[in-house]
Amino acid sequence: MMTLKVNGQDHRIDADPDTPLLYVLRDDLKLNAAKFGCGLGQCGACTVLVDGKPVFACVTPIALLAGKKVTTLEGLGTAEEPAPIQRAFMEEQAAQCGYCIPGMMMRAQALLQTNPQASDAEIRKVLEPHLCRCGTHMRILRAIHRAQDLMKTARTGDAR
Numbered sequence: 001m002m003t004l005k006v007n008g009q010d011h012r013i014d015a016d017p018d019t020p021l022l023y024v025l026r027d028d029l030k031l032n033a034a035k036f037g038c039g040l041g042q043c044g045a046c047t048v049l050v051d052g053k054p055v056f057a058c059v060t061p062i063a064l065l066a067g068k069k070v071t072t073l074e075g076l077g078t079a080e081e082p083a084p085i086q087r088a089f090m091e092e093q094a095a096q097c098g099y100c101i102p103g104m105m106m107r108a109q110a111l112l113q114t115n116p117q118a119s120d121a122e123i124r125k126v127l128e129p130h131l132c133r134c135g136t137h138m139r140i141l142r143a144i145h146r147a148q149d150l151m152k153t154a155r156t157g158d159a160r
Ligand code: FES
Pocket: 035, 036, 037, 038, 039, 040, 041, 042, 043, 044, 045, 046, 047, 056, 057, 058, 059
């Protein structure tokens, strides 16, 4: 039995310490934004934040997470009040099938939290661990740039 803090709430989890975080999120906590793609740390579909840093939940055992803060896409905003990164992806219609999108958004969120003015080249580099089989990369990039504008407006009240 261990306590896992997810999206600001403590959860008592009764699972083997080697259980991947992704299984606990999806099966026990019913947080289904993070997706199972490869299960091998090679596609990015399962990406969530641990203490603000992106991790592959499919290869992260819960034993490593005692005392840490896990954030999933559900923890950023809601359908009624989406976070800037979520709003930007919707406004740019960045998803085709959508399977890769939660992971893309979480890594982009982590980047923009630490480097709000990240350049196009920096964004492309940071997103390298993520695969999109639908090929919507250009729309995803546009969405991240739009998120930068939305975040800047929220900070300063000015559009770029
Ligand atoms: S499902 Fe975790 S990296 Fe692919």
